[in-house]
Amino acid sequence: MPNYQDDVTETQLYVPLRGNAYGLLAGAPAAAFVRSLKVAAVMHDQLFLDEGSWSGIAGPGGKTEWRDPQGTGPGGLTLQPPRERAASRGRDWHIAMRPSDSEGPMRAIIRSSTTLSMRATFEPIRQSLPRAFEWIDFVSHDLYPDDKRLTKRLASAEVRDGLLSEAFPDRFTRSLIAESTMHSLVLGMRMGAAVRLDGLHRSVLAARLARGEARPTLGGHALVATIPDVRNLPWEEVDEVRKMKGIPRLRAILADVEMAALEATAEGGDLDEAILREYHEQYRRATDDAGWTGHAVSVLLGAATSVATTPLAGPAGIVVGVGMAAATETGSYFLRKRRRRDTWMAAADDLRARATRSHGDSN
Structure with a gap:
C-alpha cells in the first residue's frame, strides 16, 4: 500500500509525469523544462519527480495509458522527439486481449486512430544531474482505489469543458488529458505537495481557478521576472x-509581490512590469526600515559625538575618545553587516550576482 507522507517536508513540489508529458519533448522543450525545474528548486524545499516512464494514447475509438516505474514500456527511458509525436497523429492502433485460459487468437477490444500520443520520463534529466541532491527525490507513488474513482469523477466535468473541446474534439482524448490532470492533483494533495503541470494540463484547471476551487502557487513567476538568469544557474549553484x-x-x-502584481493588473496591464515595480518597492522599504543605507554616516556621527563629550582633557583624550567610538561603531557596523547577510535582500542580491555571472559564463 502506498504511504503518501513518507517524503513530505515543509514546502514541497510534486512533478508528475502524467501532468507534464505534453510539454516534455526532446530538444528545446526539455531544456526549458530543466530551466523551470531550477526555479522550482529555489522556490521549494523539496522536489518529488516520478521515476520510470508514463505513456498515453487516445483517439476517437478509445484511450489507454501505462505507468511503468522501471521504464520498460514503449520508448523506454528516452524523451519523446517532437517528430515522433507529430508522425503518430492519425495512425491506427489497437489493443487486443484473450482470456487467460484460452489459446485462441487475441481479439481487439479497442481500435482507433491517434489524436494524441504522449510518452514521458525524467530519467535523462536525472542522469544529467552532477550528483544526487537530497532535495530532489525520484518517487513511485500511486493512488488508492477510492482516490482513483475520485479522479475519474473530477475529470468527467472537465471532459465537457469548452476549452478542451475546442482543442480536442474527441471525448477519449479529452478524458486522457483531464484524468491525467486530476490524478496528478489528487496525488499531490495526498502527498501534501504543490503540483507542477505543463501548459495543456494547467488549462484543464482554468475554470476551477476562476471559481476559487484551486489556487496557483505564487512566487516562481516573480522570481523569473526579477532575476531571469536564475534559470541558467548550474545545479551546484542552485544547491x-x-x-x-x-x-x-x-x-x-x-x-506577496506576485499576488500584489496580479491584483494590480486584474483589469489590464503588463504583469512583469507590475512585478518589478512591487519588488523594488518592497526592497526599498525593507532597506530603509533596516537602515542599511546609513552605515558611513553612523560611524562618522559616532566619532564626532565622542570627541565632543569625552571627559578626558588634551590631545590624548581626543585620541582615546575617537578610538573608542570608532571601535564601538565598527562593531555595530559588522553586526549589522552580519544581520544583513541573513536577510532576504542579501539572498536576492547574492542570487542575482550568481545568476548574472552564470549567464556571462554561458555566453
Whole structure:
C-alpha cells in the first residue's frame, strides 16, 4: 500500500509525469523544462519527480495509458522527439486481449486512430544531474482505489469543458488529458505537495481557478521576472543558493509581490512590469526600515559625538575618545553587516550576482 507522507517536508513540489508529458519533448522543450525545474528548486524545499516512464494514447475509438516505474514500456527511458509525436497523429492502433485460459487468437477490444500520443520520463534529466541532491527525490507513488474513482469523477466535468473541446474534439482524448490532470492533483494533495503541470494540463484547471476551487502557487513567476538568469544557474549553484538563510523569507516576499502584481493588473496591464515595480518597492522599504543605507554616516556621527563629550582633557583624550567610538561603531557596523547577510535582500542580491555571472559564463 502506498504511504503518501513518507517524503513530505515543509514546502514541497510534486512533478508528475502524467501532468507534464505534453510539454516534455526532446530538444528545446526539455531544456526549458530543466530551466523551470531550477526555479522550482529555489522556490521549494523539496522536489518529488516520478521515476520510470508514463505513456498515453487516445483517439476517437478509445484511450489507454501505462505507468511503468522501471521504464520498460514503449520508448523506454528516452524523451519523446517532437517528430515522433507529430508522425503518430492519425495512425491506427489497437489493443487486443484473450482470456487467460484460452489459446485462441487475441481479439481487439479497442481500435482507433491517434489524436494524441504522449510518452514521458525524467530519467535523462536525472542522469544529467552532477550528483544526487537530497532535495530532489525520484518517487513511485500511486493512488488508492477510492482516490482513483475520485479522479475519474473530477475529470468527467472537465471532459465537457469548452476549452478542451475546442482543442480536442474527441471525448477519449479529452478524458486522457483531464484524468491525467486530476490524478496528478489528487496525488499531490495526498502527498501534501504543490503540483507542477505543463501548459495543456494547467488549462484543464482554468475554470476551477476562476471559481476559487484551486489556487496557483505564487512566487516562481516573480522570481523569473526579477532575476531571469536564475534559470541558467548550474545545479551546484542552485544547491548553494538554497542554503542561504534569507531564502525562505525571499520566497514569501516573491509570493506577496506576485499576488500584489496580479491584483494590480486584474483589469489590464503588463504583469512583469507590475512585478518589478512591487519588488523594488518592497526592497526599498525593507532597506530603509533596516537602515542599511546609513552605515558611513553612523560611524562618522559616532566619532564626532565622542570627541565632543569625552571627559578626558588634551590631545590624548581626543585620541582615546575617537578610538573608542570608532571601535564601538565598527562593531555595530559588522553586526549589522552580519544581520544583513541573513536577510532576504542579501539572498536576492547574492542570487542575482550568481545568476548574472552564470549567464556571462554561458555566453
